[in-house]
Amino acid sequence: EKGGYKHFMYKEIMEDPQALVNALVGRIKNDRPFFEELEHYEEFFKNIDRIRVVSCGTSYYAGLVFKYFVENNTDIDVDVEVSSEFRYKRPHVKEGDVLLAISQSGETADTLESVRLAKKHGARIVSIVNVVGSTLDRESDVTLFMNAGPEIGVAATKTYVAELAVLYLLGLKIMEINGYWNKEADEILDRLVRMPELLENVLRKDPQIRELSEKYKDFKHFMYIGRGYGYPTALEGALKLKEITYIHATAYQAGELKHGPIALLDPEFPVFAVMPDDSLFFKTKSNVIESKSRNARVIVLGTEGNRSLEEITSDIIHVPPTHESLYPLMMAPVIQLFAYHIADMKGLDPDKPRNLAKSVTVE
Numbered sequence: 001e002k003g004g005y006k007h008f009m010y011k012e013i014m015e016d017p018q019a020l021v022n023a024l025v026g027r028i029k030n031d032r033p034f035f036e037e038l039e040h041y042e043e044f045f046k047n048i049d050r051i052r053v054v055s056c057g058t059s060y061y062a063g064l065v066f067k068y069f070v071e072n073n074t075d076i077d078v079d080v081e082v083s084s085e086f087r088y089k090r091p092h093v094k095e096g097d098v099l100l101a102i103s104q105s106g107e108t109a110d111t112l113e114s115v116r117l118a119k120k121h122g123a124r125i126v127s128i129v130n131v132v133g134s135t136l137d138r139e140s141d142v143t144l145f146m147n148a149g150p151e152i153g154v155a156a157t158k159t160y161v162a163e164l165a166v167l168y169l170l171g172l173k174i175m176e177i178n179g180y181w182n183k184e185a186d187e188i189l190d191r192l193v194r195m196p197e198l199l200e201n202v203l204r205k206d207p208q209i210r211e212l213s214e215k216y217k218d219f220k221h222f223m224y225i226g227r228g229y230g231y232p233t234a235l236e237g238a239l240k241l242k243e244i245t246y247i248h249a250t251a252y253q254a255g256e257l258k259h260g261p262i263a264l265l266d267p268e269f270p271v272f273a274v275m276p277d278d279s280l281f282f283k284t285k286s287n288v289i290e291s292k293s294r295n296a297r298v299i300v301l302g303t304e305g306n307r308s309l310e311e312i313t314s315d316i317i318h319v320p321p322t323h324e325s326l327y328p329l330m331m332a333p334v335i336q337l338f339a340y341h342i343a344d345m346k347g348l349d350p351d352k353p354r355n356l357a358k359s360v361t362v363e
């Protein structure tokens, strides 16, 4: 059942490209995003000025990517909130608002309660779910399925990839519905379709990522940093590391370093810098150079062909170039593998991290 792999998590990371294919299949028509499930509900997203998103953990970070995507490409506001916070506040939703709920399992208690609360106030519930027939699926007006197949490892891996894929398509769909479609949207869609092959290339870097895991496995702390689309990747990288290796990791927007967290850095507190070739590259680079001046060791996750990364460190993992909004997808296997190998080398079982359950059905 593990298909020759030592752990489900490893097998499921290796399935990232297939999960992406499965999430995209049948969802592009005439060079535009297409959701059969949404056919009669497109008006949900028409002329809206705000979308609320609720989710937890890794699904919350996927929601953050969606926020950057929609807000960078339209004038629509996206408020992403952790479900366990949303459900205990005054619900800022009114009749006709869209609440987007993201949940792999479709059984996360806080997300379900957030949905019920929003529904009571007249919100339309659109959910992104992997498990067909789950409670969230049944309680939503529309469900967009991830189609990732069952995920056995407790840590979300291939379903994060699938969530991102569905969210990019939905973001593009919202652009189309609201008259924001442009040449860049064509390019993003085109690059998304070609990404599974590139993810295979990223997975081929596994031996190199493993070497880096070996080199860094004994550190007690990590600081993940990124800007813009790199920030959710930093958060997800830190979460993966914490939950399966039990190493303390924190994540910040790179620009926040000098507002406090840089005080932590020293040779025993490495920085994992998410810095693809995007419009914020030079901003992040200057933050990394500041970290180096505190003698922090630096791992860089960057774009192939960027020679200036070597000025910073020799611990570099490259991914192929893509549209800047799509780097969270391109980089997902790297942060997953880095954490996986450390857990494995420490003799831990990444499929069953201590204190964690696959679905959090109690609050």
Ligand code: F6R
Binding pocket: 056, 057, 058, 059, 060, 102, 103, 104, 105, 106, 107, 108, 111, 154, 155, 156, 157, 239, 240, 243, 358, 359, 360
């Ligand atoms: C992290 C992880 C969790 C889940 C979270 C939400 O690897 O798996 O953080 O992402 O518990 O779960 P779902 O998406 O099922 O609502």
